[in-house]
Amino acid sequence: MMGCKRGMGWKVWVVGGMAALSLGTTAFANDGAKKEAQRMGKAEAKRDAYLDQLALFNAKQVAMGELAMQRAQSPEVREFAQHLVQDHRQNTDDWMAWAGSQDIEMMTAELAMPMMGTGGSGMSGREDMAYGEEMKKAGKHMDKRTLDAQKELDKLGEKEGMAFDKEFLSRVIDDQEKGKKMLGKGEKKFETDPAFASLIAKTDSLVMGHITEGKRLKDSMK
Numbered sequence: 001m002m003g004c005k006r007g008m009g010w011k012v013w014v015v016g017g018m019a020a021l022s023l024g025t026t027a028f029a030n031d032g033a034k035k036e037a038q039r040m041g042k043a044e045a046k047r048d049a050y051l052d053q054l055a056l057f058n059a060k061q062v063a064m065g066e067l068a069m070q071r072a073q074s075p076e077v078r079e080f081a082q083h084l085v086q087d088h089r090q091n092t093d094d095w096m097a098w099a100g101s102q103d104i105e106m107m108t109a110e111l112a113m114p115m116m117g118t119g120g121s122g123m124s125g126r127e128d129m130a131y132g133e134e135m136k137k138a139g140k141h142m143d144k145r146t147l148d149a150q151k152e153l154d155k156l157g158e159k160e161g162m163a164f165d166k167e168f169l170s171r172v173i174d175d176q177e178k179g180k181k182m183l184g185k186g187e188k189k190f191e192t193d194p195a196f197a198s199l200i201a202k203t204d205s206l207v208m209g210h211i212t213e214g215k216r217l218k219d220s221m222k
Contacts, residue, residue, distance in 0.1 A: 047196075050186055052107045052142050054095055054203070057179050060149045061088040061172070061210075063111040067157060068168045077165045080217055084172065087206055098199055107142075111150055114157025162221070169218040176211045180204060 061084055068081035099106035152171065159167045183204040190196045 047190065048104065048106075049142075050189070051095065051099060051104070053145070053182060055092065055107045056142065056145055056149060057175070057182070058088040058092045058095075059111055060153070060175065061085075062092075063153055064156060064168060064171060064175075067114070067153070068164075071157075071160070072165050072168065073161050074165050074217075074221075076217055076220075077168065080213055081168070083213075084210060087210070091203055091206060094199060094202070098195065111146075111153050114154045166218065166221060169214050169221075173211060173214040173218065176207045176214065180207050180211070183207065 065081040065085035065088070069078055069085065072078045072081060096106055156164070156167055156171055183200050186200045187197055187204070190200065
């Protein structure tokens with residue numbers, strides 16, 4: 001009888017141990033899934049925040065170009081401004097089309113010519129905490145960038161004649177060079193996504209052309 005009882009006790013212990021092991025494995029799996037969801041949420045937030053920067057970059061170039069088409073004294077500068085507007089509008093359309101194909105709601109940005117209106121970015125209805133926290137931080141940076149962009153546009157609007165032309169070209173060259181750095185970082189960060197990286201490279205080529213032409217025009221005014 002004693003032997004029988006011992007055996008039953010051992011079986012109970014084994015069953016209990018297996019149950020504990022099963023619960024531990026499930027908890028570990030749930031923890032792993034949670035961490036993976038957080039990792040993906042942060043990665044998607046960084047991508048969407050990057051898209052917001054691109055949207056603002058394009059919006060500012062369009063706004064400056066439209067202002068220059070009205071105010072520039074030099075016909076060459078007005079022509080350059082027209083190309084700037086056309087190119088960055090097309091680039092915005094290209095990025096919006098890509099975002100739409102990925103079910104991403106890309107930010108739209110507008111800068112008033114001398115307040116602003118910006119829409120949110122990212123996938124609508126997202127509720128995961130990691131994504132929300134990252135986008136909240138990115139949103140604060142975007143608010144400051146948007147305000148700074150509007151201030152620069154207002155300041156440009158105060159110029160007239162040749163002073164306007166020179167300030168416009170200087171502003172465009174500086175912005176495009178900053179944009180090129182941003183695109184370079186994006187090419188490295190998102191190199192594992194061929195379609196995304198390809199569109200970044202296309203935008204980079206566009207920016208390089210504007211830098212070259214802007215510098216040529218600015219040098220001709222010296």
